Amino acid sequence: MEDLKLSQLTGSYPFLTPRSSSDHPAVNCPVENLLELAGALKEREGFDLLSDITCIDWFRSSPRFSAVYHFYSSIDHRYLRVVVPLQDDEHPRAPSLTGLWPAADWHEREAYDMFGVEFENHPDLRRILMWEGYDWHPLRKEFPLAGHDTELPDEEIRRESGTRVIPAPMEGGPFAASQERGIMSRSEPRGADESWNESKEKPQ
Amino acid sequence: MATHQISVGDVRSRTSDFEKDLGPEKMSLNMGPSHPSTHGVLRLRLELDGEVVTKCDPDLGYLHRGDEKIAENMTYNQFIPYTDRLDYLAPLANNVAFALAVEKLAHLEVPPRCQAIRVILCELARISAHLLGLGVYAMDTGALSVFMYTFTEREKLYTLFEKLTGARLTTSFTRIGGLARDLPEGWLGEVNRFIANLIPQVDEVDALLTRNRIFVDRTREVGVISAEDALAYGLTGPNLRASGVPSDLRKDRPYCGYRNYDFDLPVGEVGDCYDRYRVRMEEIRQSAGIVRQVIEKMPDGPYYAEEAKRIFPPPKDRVMTRMEELIQNFMITTQGPQIPPGEVYFEAENPKGALGFFIHSKGGGVPYRLKIRGPSFCNLSILPKVCLGAMLSDVVVILGSLDFVMGECDR
Numbered sequence: 220m221e222d223l224k225l226s227q228l229t230g231s232y233p234f235l236t237p238r239s240s241s242d243h244p245a246v247n248c249p250v251e252n253l254l255e256l257a258g259a260l261k262e263r264e265g266f267d268l269l270s271d272i273t274c275i276d277w278f279r280s281s282p283r284f285s286a287v288y289h290f291y292s293s294i295d296h297r298y299l300r301v302v303v304p305l306q307d308d309e310h311p312r313a314p315s316l317t318g319l320w321p322a323a324d325w326h327e328r329e330a331y332d333m334f335g336v337e338f339e340n341h342p343d344l345r346r347i348l349m350w351e352g353y354d355w356h357p358l359r360k361e362f363p364l365a366g367h368d369t370e371l372p373d374e375e376i377r378r379e380s381g382t383r384v385i386p387a388p389m390e391g392g393p394f395a396a397s398q399e400r401g402i403m404s405r406s407e408p409r410g411a412d413e414s415w416n417e418s419k420e421k422p423q
Numbered sequence: 424m425a426t427h428q429i430s431v432g433d434v435r436s437r438t439s440d441f442e443k444d445l446g447p448e449k450m451s452l453n454m455g456p457s458h459p460s461t462h463g464v465l466r467l468r469l470e471l472d473g474e475v476v477t478k479c480d481p482d483l484g485y486l487h488r489g490d491e492k493i494a495e496n497m498t499y500n501q502f503i504p505y506t507d508r509l510d511y512l513a514p515l516a517n518n519v520a521f522a523l524a525v526e527k528l529a530h531l532e533v534p535p536r537c538q539a540i541r542v543i544l545c546e547l548a549r550i551s552a553h554l555l556g557l558g559v560y561a562m563d564t565g566a567l568s569v570f571m572y573t574f575t576e577r578e579k580l581y582t583l584f585e586k587l588t589g590a591r592l593t594t595s596f597t598r599i600g601g602l603a604r605d606l607p608e609g610w611l612g613e614v615n616r617f618i619a620n621l622i623p624q625v626d627e628v629d630a631l632l633t634r635n636r637i638f639v640d641r642t643r644e645v646g647v648i649s650a651e652d653a654l655a656y657g658l659t660g661p662n663l664r665a666s667g668v669p670s671d672l673r674k675d676r677p678y679c680g681y682r683n684y685d686f687d688l689p690v691g692e693v694g695d696c697y698d699r700y701r702v703r704m705e706e707i708r709q710s711a712g713i714v715r716q717v718i719e720k721m722p723d724g725p726y727y728a729e730e731a732k733r734i735f736p737p738p739k740d741r742v743m744t745r746m747e748e749l750i751q752n753f754m755i756t757t758q759g760p761q762i763p764p765g766e767v768y769f770e771a772e773n774p775k776g777a778l779g780f781f782i783h784s785k786g787g788g789v790p791y792r793l794k795i796r797g798p799s800f801c802n803l804s805i806l807p808k809v810c811l812g813a814m815l816s817d818v819v820v821i822l823g824s825l826d827f828v829m830g831e832c833d834r
Contacts, residue, residue: 239765239766240761240765240767241527241528241530241765241766241767242527242766242767242768242769245766251737266653267654268654268657269657270657270658270768270770270777270796271768271781271783271794271796272778273792273794275783275792276646276792277496287781287794289768289779289781289796292772293654293668293670293675296676298767298768300766320655320656320657321655321656321802321805321808322656322657324656324804324806325800325801325803325804329800333491346484347483348483348484348487348833348834349484349487350484357489357492358459358491358492364490364492364496373650395672398528401713
């Protein structure tokens with residue numbers, strides 16, 4: 220269970236930079252070298268199990284998204300964390316690892332679903348936890364915890380058309396408020412508590 | 424099970440082109456989300472040629488609650504009840520895994536007694552989860568009476584959990600840096616008696632199933648997963664070991680003092696549904712052995728990390744009588760345990776496989792990003808491959824043998 224020597228790894232793959240970590244060895248890898256690195260990890264370094272793929276949203280800084288990969292070796296019993304900063308803040312892209320590990324399929328679909336990261340050459344990139352047609356990526360930091368207080372349709376329009384505004388999520392949105400249930404930021408106080416939001420500094 | 428075409432429910436939100444591109448001889452069958460053999464709310468869209476499955480497309484997300492988003496907005500201790508609801512068949516093991524992940528981030532080691540209690544909790548949770556898994560798996564293959572045997576034992580376990588934690592299902596028993604409370608008096612003796620009673624019952628189930636002609640015929644050579652496939656698809660836990668890979672985080676990266684206990688790793692040969700059954704059966708016995716060893720060696724001492732003044736609140740009697748402890752309790756309750764900045768990924772060997780927590784902390788009592796790697800999510804991802812070419816009736820057996828739980832799959 221000896222951990223991987225980081226210097227060895229950065230020596231063989233000069234594009235890697237070490238990354239601070241509280242446990243396993245971790246490296247930063249530029250997005251254009253990811254496929255090369257992943258192939259080498261699988262073939263030469265013995266990382267045969269792709270444990271996890273996820274993303275972090277560094278809201279209001281650029282590059283905004285980082286993809287985080289955890290590789291595990293079932294032979295040497297060690298982990299490696301690879302963090303890949305993604306270039307485009309609006310439409311982040313990363314190469315898909317499905318060709319190397321079929322396990323990447325669902326993990327990448329989840330990352331796409333939750334963060335909107337496009338994985339190039341993924342065979343079947345569609346939402347996995349939310350439904351097709353849902354317009355938002357819930358784990359992005361700007362996704363609200365409770366409803367935006369929205370204007371309801373005019374009383375007359377409601378009467379004429381029979382429109383009822385139902386507080387989502389089935390409506391597919393960051394949730395619209397309805398008068399019947401009261402204003403969402405009042406009924407869900409944590410949503411209105413700005414101290415919990417990333418848009419404001421947390422009180423120390 | 425109906426074999427004619429069933430139209431897909433919930434059309435508005437989950438329509439697909441699935442039926443449109445069927446060939447002339449193919450038939451589509453919607454299985455789930457509320458189907459007894461999908462063990463929760465998994466929906467499978469099957470394409471059938473006669474009785475043979477030519478395509479299987481799992482549809483997840485019916486139990487998605489946004490746990491990761493929730494975690495970003497509350498303190499570490501407040502999130503513990505949410506971990507109960509991941510693998511809700513082994514909530515104690517989830518509690519322990521989450522606490523260990525956060526403690527690793529804080530570079531905190533809990534005292535030996537706390538570790539020993541946690542090992543007991545994990546292994547009892549494993550026994551409970553496997554008992555349920557075996558019972559419903561046998562029921563899926565048509566052996567109804569096994570369910571009664573395993574659920575009787577599981578009921579006794581739940582009574583033990585209730586005595587310890589006050590809840591039968593949603594235990595929320597660990598805290599960051601310790602446990603909710605120490606063991607009640609006489610509880611270990613009851614666990615010992617339960618373990619002594621359990622083994623004959625497991626032997627009974629063993630005798631009912633292991634050489635049962637119908638059961639063996641239904642499970643042998645069905646749903647074969649090779650070792651290479653199992654690794655490539657990221658399978659962990661009993662499903663990986665049944666494919667012949669002796670991989671167990673309790674042995675490979677021992678945490679929580681697992682290296683002090685002696686146990687064997689049951690490993691399968693073929694990786695079929697029968698092997699997965701055998702592995703789980705043997706794991707119950709091994710877990711019972713571990714619990715016995717822990718009880719024998721149970722150390723004395725505190726049940727929480729006393730030196731972690733900014734992480735674990737002091738016991739209530741001191742909070743009520745001393746100023747400093749009152750302040751400490753107040754700070755931890757209002758702001759959460761103070762965890763240093765850093766990044767950590769911790770996987771624990773849970774009943775279903777490796778439950779992983781990736782935490783990025785910017786300091787303070789709230790994680791900046793918390794990712795849960797649910798073992799059932801990864802174990803299920805191999806389903807389209809395993810089901811390909813299987814008979815429709817075998818899909819039920821394969822699902823039962825993979826022993827997934829949708830709570831941690833959808834999170």
